[in-house]
Amino acid sequence: MLEIWLIGIGTGNPDHLTREAERAIRAADLVLLPHKEDNKAELAQVRLQLLEQLDVPPERIAHFDMPLRRQQGDDYDRQVDEWHDAIARRWSDSLEERLVSGGGRVALLVWGDPALYDSTLRISSRLGLAQHQVHVVPGITSMQVLCSAHGIALNDIGAPFLVTTGRQLRDNGWPEGVDTLVVMLDGQCSFEQVSEPGAHIYWGAYLGMSQQMLISGPLTEQAAHIVQQRRDARARHGWIMDIYLLRRPPRQAGLAGSV
Numbered sequence: 001m002l003e004i005w006l007i008g009i010g011t012g013n014p015d016h017l018t019r020e021a022e023r024a025i026r027a028a029d030l031v032l033l034p035h036k037e038d039n040k041a042e043l044a045q046v047r048l049q050l051l052e053q054l055d056v057p058p059e060r061i062a063h064f065d066m067p068l069r070r071q072q073g074d075d076y077d078r079q080v081d082e083w084h085d086a087i088a089r090r091w092s093d094s095l096e097e098r099l100v101s102g103g104g105r106v107a108l109l110v111w112g113d114p115a116l117y118d119s120t121l122r123i124s125s126r127l128g129l130a131q132h133q134v135h136v137v138p139g140i141t142s143m144q145v146l147c148s149a150h151g152i153a154l155n156d157i158g159a160p161f162l163v164t165t166g167r168q169l170r171d172n173g174w175p176e177g178v179d180t181l182v183v184m185l186d187g188q189c190s191f192e193q194v195s196e197p198g199a200h201i202y203w204g205a206y207l208g209m210s211q212q213m214l215i216s217g218p219l220t221e222q223a224a225h226i227v228q229q230r231r232d233a234r235a236r237h238g239w240i241m242d243i244y245l246l247r248r249p250p251r252q253a254g255l256a257g258s259v
Helices: 019-027 038-053 076-098 120-127 142-150 166-172 219-237
Strands: 002-008 030-035 061-065 104-110 134-137 162-165 180-184 200-205 213-218 242-247
Touching (some): 002 019, 002 120, 019 104, 019 134, 030 076, 038 104, 061 076, 142 180, 142 200, 142 242, 162 166, 166 180, 200 219, 213 219
Parallel strands (some): 030 061, 030 104
Antiparallel strands (some): 180 242, 200 242
């Protein structure tokens, strides 16, 4: 029977792998390893180094090229849907080529956690597998590493927080009723459009890796600095993965009136 194992590997630091993740990787008959455009070859190399450290032999690794997502037009949801279909076909082609019996344990190494802003679960649903054939191994998320690196709590006492995307922040602004935002997938530096008085930003890139970068401070003072540092780092490495937390200043006691 074919089984798909979606394994969270954190932010690329081998120390962030859980024991469950290590066991699942070692037990896999085949590991699917995606390759993106040339300027992101370093990302594939991080995965390869993890596999080498776990003694996964090269013959159990199936390399495939990730299809590019169409980005013309304003039909974003349709673009993503087409892209996921194309990725699922690449998976299927690799499985047909490498799994002669049609069965076995197949692993995919997922940045962060497969349940948080990742599409591997949705893509695997296109393979027509039963629920018991798809397994998820949780991983350390980038927002956990971000908060740890900055030494901050994710939420204020008894207060909610919102995890969102740069696109949502650009289109809809800072949502009402929440003072802490964690923003992912923001290649456009949408924090530049935020005008909340006193807002503070905690930004991080390449979290958990040797080239980790951290910047924090009042948003009005750090926004331009982050944009420049981000641009320079992307040019230096050919890619960047970053995340940031935005927080409004603490609410003042007694604003509702006094007795």
